């Protein structure tokens with residue numbers, strides 16, 4: 001009825017393990033069919049718990065979860081038909097790779113020939129056609145990871161859950177696997193709910209990202225929106241690099257506000273998540289939006305002192321003292337005509353008002 | 364070109380081959396390791412391995428015969444029972460000397476007991492003979508020698524005679540007998556040169572002299588006696604023995620001595636499997652003596668039953684413990700270990716109280732009207748009692764390895780299986796259970812090996828039908844004192860366990876055993 005069709009729906013879901021603290025607080029979340037949704041958040045923020053409730057391994061303390069508009073609170077895990085990739089892969093060590101892949105087909109009573117065909121297809125999908133007779137322990141971490149993905153997909157589930165599947169891999173392999181999982185998702189059109197604490201991973205792979213903190217979804221947006229317009233200070237700090245400037249709102253004019261920083265500097269900022277005049281606020285500003293010694297005047301211009309500069313090839317990272325904040329970072333594009341950014345030199349920094357967001361104060 | 368390719372061994376910086384430098388570097392480590400284990404190694408070697416080795420050695424050792432009656436064993440080797448019904452006078456002469464010395468040393472009863480294992484009645488025959496062998500009518504030789512020359516009466520004469528090698532060569536049997544006699548006396552703190560010459564020595568002397576061909580180089584005293592001995596009156600030693608007991612005329616008595624003469628014997632092992640090495644080869648024992656095969660079978664069967672019931676009761680408990688939060692499981696683990704804090708004897712006695720016909724369990728069953736008062740269950744002094752009590756006692760040994768293996772199985776495996784569509788049972792049976800097999804293996808081996816050698820509990824609650832082979836071994840060690848048989852039974856038990864271990868290794872693989 002709804003368009004696009006909802007695959008999964010969390011309705012006012014709460015979860016407590018000990019009856020004292022809520023690990024998940026009033027979760028409402030719709031996941032569309034074919035979507036790649038990532039739950040991103042620091043460790044302990046309740047991501048795994050959400051996934052476990054969806055898979056059926058943990059009961060929700062309150063609220064209802066729907067799968068294809070059917071309430072599933074009382075459906076046991078094996079009847080939910082949800083594929084799952086675990087963080088440690090959970091490949092059965094006493095079975096070969098092929099037996100692992102055939103397991104979900106066997107328990108569904110599929111006949112032997114069909115099983116064999118499917119297993120072969122799944123193995124070639126993850127580019128491991130020769131590895132059917134190996135034991136999981138005889139595979140490298142990356143290969144085990146692929147087998148785990150293949151096993152979660154071999155019985156054609158509509159929904160696949162992945163709980164930090166790449167957490168144990170090294171950086172290079174992780175990046176490669178990110179693309180492979182993304183491609184598999186695009187080719188098969190399955191719905192994926194993906195859990196990670198790695199923001200790059202979330203941004204690279206997802207259609208939408210749900211940022212978790214403290215059992216609450218802080219923001220649910222596509223990656224670019226998440227980065228460009230964070231809804232609150234937590235998201236701004238958790239996603240990407242970020243300069244924080246604390247101050248007080250002194251004036252509000254159609255979407256923009258004037259903020260007086262604690263050292264007296266006055267800035268104009270995009271008003272995103274702040275009350276009104278007199279309220280405290282934290283301004284968030286991406287380092288790459290800062291211009292060093294701009295040729296033309298910008299909406300916000302502040303004097304600063306260079307504390308340190310680090311050469312990083314394509315850009316130079318400059319740490320400055322701006323408005324009493326010694327951790328102010330500016331990323332300067334390496335145009336070849338770079339000045340010597342000598343520590344101790346003073347420089348002007350400037351940025352557009354729309355590039356800095358006035359958010360809830362960080363205490 | 365700093366890294367030139369060199370043929371031959373890789374050299375360390377100082378030019379010595381790398382292998383040797385490495386070995387030298389590792390040697391100190393090895394020495395340290397050896398020093399660390401040295402006290403335990405010595406302790407185990409001295410208090411465990413050597414005694415057990417000695418014990419196992421006893422299962423084939425049979426030197427008692429050839430040590431107690433060496434001359435007889437020597438001469439009996441030539442006796443062919445098919446040619447002559449009884450050994451000839453020679454053998455009886457030797458046996459006279461041997462028996463006389465044996466009864467002096469009080470060794471004849473031990474030998475009798477040993478041979479009695481193989482032929483009943485020999486023990487009393489030896490005891491009786493020991494009492495009478497000093498009173499043989501062989502003094503006739505002594506009288507005649509002393510009449511010939513009174514010097515024969517003087518032990519000093521004998522001492523002097525047998526110090527001279529030509530005399531010793533001429534009278535080999537007497538020399539050996541004299542030496543054994545002298546050794547015995549000296550062991551008793553006496554001087555052979557002062558003790559009276561016993562009749563058996565004159566008897567031996569007489570035999571040697573009748574056989575002596577040339578008197579060249581021997582003492583004139585001997586030469587004179589050689590001349591005279593042809594005219595001596597003789598007495599048959601064999602008749603003397605037959606006088607004591609006509610059993611000395613039984614061929615089988617002599618055959619059994621002959622068969623058990625060698626220093627090693629398979630007799631104990633044959634006995635352990637209800638066979639007997641008798642006068643006419645190996646044959647099965649009579650019906651009423653066949654107990655060991657049945658006992659071995661019962662020991663194996665009951666140990667298997669105990670192992671199985673431990674597994675049946677212990678698996679769910681271990682499963683529960685390993686799935687509970689650590690604090691709760693630690694609490695419950697204390698309950699599992701509680702039996703270890705009570706003495707084994709107390710626990711077994713408690714089972715006696717519980718299981719007897721007027722005991723708690725029967726009372727409850729009668730009260731619940733499950734069994735009739737007249738037909739109270741017999742739960743003790745039989746196999747049931749042993750199995751119940753031993754299952755209880757050995758249960759922790761099953762639970763602990765199971766628990767420690769199950770603890771290492773991440774819950775994500777079962778979850779993965781369920782997410783792949785397996786029901787609870789399938790997930791358990793196809794995924795969880797195979798991974799708990801190492802724990803089952805470790806627990807089962809532990810319980811089985813412990814129970815196969817268990818002793819106290821079967822002894823107390825087993826009655827006659829519920830005892831194990833180990834109770835029989837204990838009986839032979841402490842009551843019948845047939846250590847050889849006990850050793851043979853023990854060795855067979857050891858071999859059985861090793862064989863089972865081997866089979867287990869073939870089927871399950873010993874690498875699959877985990878204790879934690």
Ligand SMILES: Nc1ncnc2c1ncn2[C@@H]1O[C@H](COP(=O)(O)OP(=O)(O)O)[C@@H](O)[C@H]1O
Pocket residue numbers: 017018023041042043044045046047048049050
């Ligand atoms: N089985 C459990 N029993 C009790 N508390 C748990 C259990 N699993 C998770 N928690 C608690 O719930 C919170 C959220 O955990 P989790 O969902 O695993 O977070 P994340 O996956 O985001 O790291 C944590 O504080 C954790 O300690």
Ligand SMILES: [Mg+2]
Pocket residue numbers: 047048
């Ligand atoms: Mg987690």
